[in-house]
Amino acid sequence: MKIQHIILPSLALGAAASLLPFGEKAEGFTTIGGSLSLSQRDVRVFDNFTDASANNNTTAHPQFPGYTGIEMATWKSGVEWGAELHGDGTGDTLQTLGSGGANFDISWQGNATGIGGTNDNIHSELVGSSGGVLAFTETPIADGWRIRYYDSWSWQDGPANVTSGICYQGVATHEYGHALGLGHSTVSGATMFPSISGTGVSARSIEADDQAGVQFIYGVKAGTKPRITSVTTAPGTVTINGVNFSATGNEVWFTQITNNTTGNPVKVTGVTSSGTQITVNVPATAGPGDVLVRNNGTGNANLSNAWPFNPNSGSPCLPGAPYCTAKLTSTACLPAINNNGGLPSLANPNAFAVVTTFMEVGVNGLSFFGTTGQNSAPFNGGTLCVAGTLHRMPVKNTGGAAACSGSFNYTLAEMTAQASGGALVVAGATVNMQTWFRDPPDPFTVGLSNGYQFQVCP
DSSP states (O other): OEEEEEEOTTSOOSSOOOOOOTTSOOOOOOBOSOOOOGGGOEEEEOOOOOOGGGGOOOOOOTTSTTOOHHHHHHHHHHHTTSSSOSTTSOSOTTOOSOOOOBSOOOEEEEEOSSOOOTTSOEEEEESSOOTTEEEEEEEOOTTOOEEEEETTSOEEOOSSOOOSSEEHHHHHHHHHHHHTTBOOOSSTTSTTSSBOOTTSGGGGSOOHHHHHHHHHHHOBOOTTSOEEEEEEEETTEEEEEEEOOOSSOEEEEEEESSOOSSOOOEEEEEEOOOSSEEEEEOOTTEEEEEEEEEOSOOSGGGBOOOEEEOTTTTSSOOOOEEESOOOOOTTSOOOEEEEOSOOOBTTSTTSOEEEEEEEOTTOEEEEEEESSOEEEEEETTEEEEEOSSOEEOOOEEOOOSSTTOEEEEEEHHHHHHOTTTGGGOOTTOEEEEEEEEEOTTSTTSEEEEEEEEEEOBO
16 A cells, blocks of 8 residues: 655655756656546545534535535545536635546535545545644555645635645645646646645645646546537436537436445436437436536547536425534444435425434434524534524434444424424424434433434425
8 A cells, every 4th residue: 555645845755856858848746656437436525524614614606506614525526536516616705616628527416424445436534643644645546546734734615715734625626636646746836736824725626737637547538539519408318518518328326325335326227218318217216416428439538528417406495414523433333414406395205214324323312403593612522503492303312223224214204293392393494413312421411413414395
């Protein structure tokens, strides 16, 4: 295993950059050998970041549906290396996103359930410090990578200018450059320069030398590469418009709807096309994220750009999204609260449920909710994600057998029937939920999920 890392500018570099004679090509990028195949394009994050500031961004954006905080920042750090603009390129106050110009695009796969192995393609925090080193990427990359961030630094997720601490997105963009096969650059100001200045915000945006590097490894974006230009949804289906789709044998890749234990995209295979349009049924396991098309080839130039996709954008009723930070349990489970894929409509209240997974096994717990907004306050060794008056749901047991397999859910029907606050769960109300459960070995004897927010529909 080899490690590529980024440092603060106060540490000297191993060798000075050489000056090239005027008129020669001034490339500064280097490569570490290898590249990511189409089976290694997934990107996930395990949100074990201990700084609340790593999840400061609680504002959703349509170009990054379903995610906020460290998840959105990680997603942005990957799509910046993409072949072209991610959707319309918005989502970052300081730049447009998608600048690589190569035959390379990621498949965003959301949250992992742990730090994974060295080839599981996961970003996560690491306890400890190593001099001026901020983060490192574990390679070789032929079968994947892993990126770790030392918890001794104050990580900030933005999304606006970061004026203190370290810009997570900037460092993540640099480290992902190593994951796709780049070494350090001798060009000051390049994202792949081996050190950062200030908070590292400038590293969010890749520069000409970085673009030259990714194009050297994966090839300049081919004119034959599939290209998505727009996506429209209807209940249960999605229509993808673009160019260079094959007549037969296409694959459509989606982001998994809940915590992804493998990193694999949800795929619809054997898809036919007119060459410029594809329509498929959306799999039940596909959620907000990105959609990509691979035509019937297998090379880098056969996978399309990544396009933002929300399976419920064709409906006025949306399922909501998680936010805030969960508390690690005594056995290193990271509880996760999300939805079951239904819509929070009072017309069919049993079809929608808020589901909490990855809890301790066989303990009692409950979800509680409020209707006055989000929160981010210290609570029982973790974070209280719900503001205002808290309304408790009935106690349930997490069940399960294997480690971290505890789970339970509450339907919208159960919420509206809850006497302690159900009258507040009415059409138009914004509901914030969180789950509390027993964890006896924990110093506070309490486990806490992240938060979940949704708006009740008629």
